[in-house]
Structures are given as structure tokens and as C-alpha cells.
Amino acid sequence: MDDEGLDVSACVTAVHAGDESAARALMAHLQPTVAKIVRANLPRRTSEEDMMQMVYIKVFTRLHQFSGLVPLHHWVSRVAVNECLAQIAKERVRPEVRWADLSEQHEEVLTALLHSEEDLPPGSEMASREIVDKLLEGLSPKDRLVITLLHIEERTLQEVHAITGWNISVIKVRAFRARLKLKKRYDIIIKQLQ
Amino acid sequence: MNSRDRQLDRLLKNARQVPAAPETKLSWAGELRILAAWREARAGGDTFNWLPLLHRAVAVACVIAVVSAVASVSFKPSVPQPDELSSLNEVVNAAAAWL
Numbered sequence: 001m002d003d004e005g006l007d008v009s010a011c012v013t014a015v016h017a018g019d020e021s022a023a024r025a026l027m028a029h030l031q032p033t034v035a036k037i038v039r040a041n042l043p044r045r046t047s048e049e050d051m052m053q054m055v056y057i058k059v060f061t062r063l064h065q066f067s068g069l070v071p072l073h074h075w076v077s078r079v080a081v082n083e084c085l086a087q088i089a090k091e092r093v094r095p096e097v098r099w100a101d102l103s104e105q106h107e108e109v110l111t112a113l114l115h116s117e118e119d120l121p122p123g124s125e126m127a128s129r130e131i132v133d134k135l136l137e138g139l140s141p142k143d144r145l146v147i148t149l150l151h152i153e154e155r156t157l158q159e160v161h162a163i164t165g166w167n168i169s170v171i172k173v174r175a176f177r178a179r180l181k182l183k184k185r186y187d188i189i190i191k192q193l194q
Numbered sequence: 195m196n197s198r199d200r201q202l203d204r205l206l207k208n209a210r211q212v213p214a215a216p217e218t219k220l221s222w223a224g225e226l227r228i229l230a231a232w233r234e235a236r237a238g239g240d241t242f243n244w245l246p247l248l249h250r251a252v253a254v255a256c257v258i259a260v261v262s263a264v265a266s267v268s269f270k271p272s273v274p275q276p277d278e279l280s281s282l283n284e285v286v287n288a289a290a291a292w293l
Contacts, residue, residue: 035217048218060232113201120208128208151206
């Protein structure tokens, strides 16, 4: 029995037996986990709800593979991550960042980064996030995921391991390389600004 | 850490401040689609799954083909064998003479 009052193992057993109300309860229980992962790894041409549906379908059709050795949330996280990565890979879009794509607010943020060591002005958070999203769009799905988890969501290496199933040294190496690629893309837009 | 790294860190730090958007809820129609797909998969799962068996059969056939090819090369007789047709012809001729 977990803290939300749902007996997960009983629920999984009921879902195995074909109980639809248990399936609905399980969906409601998993919703925060799935929604968070899908939002952080959403392919460009797929809506959030469509992606969540794809993840749930995968979860239910593969539930027989859930051994119970890891918590259900971890197993579902891995399924969700893999499904999002596969969908991103299918779309195969790696747009280059062009200065023309950036708005006035983006320009202000980049100029502030370039010419000042102080914190960015309040109200610039959304513009910063959009710039980061544009930079991330050019990375491979796995690189994008590792940067999002470590640098945006500030997860620990252990948490990233639980979500992705990658071992710690793989995460470290991937994070290092992804960061270099992110910096390279950042350099490109800064050079266009200068 | 060079200045580009510091700039990138400041950018990421600022991007983190964006409050999380409200969680997207699955629509009723979405939930129905998931359950329908699940039901369909369950129904499909009840029938015998031939695919793994087919994979194994193909693998075994490949192994047999390779073993046969190796055996036919390895055990090739050094003495030339008489032509099968001429042997057959001799048998037919002998039979005709006897009749």
C-alpha cells in the first residue's frame, strides 16, 4: 500500500486479470510521473496528450514484463522515457538555431549574459527557458534527456539512473558530452549576436 | 570554467525558475482509446503467438544449411564418381537386353 492509498501490487494483479477500473486507477496513480516525463521529452510534432496515450498503451501492453524488482514508478518512467526517445528519433528533426528565430526578449537575455556577470533580470525566465529549449532541440534525444534531468530538473545521478536505467558512469559521460554539444550550439548563436 | 560555461550555467539557472505548467490531464476520450488499445492487445495475446516459433525455425534452418554446406565441401570424394546418367543408361540397357 503506498502513500496515496492505492495498493499498487493488487492493482497490477487486477489489471493483469483484465479489470478496467483497476486500469483507470493505475492510470490516475501514474499520471504525475508520466506527465512530467512526457513534458520534459516531448517530440516537436506530437501533442502532450497523444504522447501520454502512447506511453500508457505501452505500459499496459507490457505490464506482464513488470517483475516487481523495481518500484512501479521507476519501471513506468523507463517505459515513458524510451517511448519518448523513440518518437523523437522517428521525427528526426534537428533544427539549427538561427538568430532570426530568436525574439527581442531572447536577444535581451543573451545580451545580458554576454555583457554582465549579474543575475538575469526578473521576468526573463520564460525567455531563458525558450532559448534553452531551442538549444536542446538540436541535441540527440538522449543528450536532451540527460541535460533536462540534470540541469533543468536538477535530479541526482541516482534519480537519473532510476528514471532511465542507464548506469552512473554512462550518465556522467553522456552528460559531459551533451554539455559540450550544448555549449557549441550556444556559441553559434552568440557568434551570430556579436 | 570559462566564461561561456558560466554564461550557460546562468542561462540554465534562469530557465529553471520557470514555474511548472499545470499538469496535463488525460481526456475521457484519451482514456477510452488507451483502454481500447489495451483490450485489443489482450485479445490478440490470447491467440498463439507464432512469431517466436518462426524466428527459431528460421534460425534452425540457417544452421542446417550452413552445416550441410560445410559437410558437402569437407566430404567431397577424391575419386571422381561416374556420371549418374550414364549409370542409369547402363541399367536401362541391361534391362532392355535381358527382355
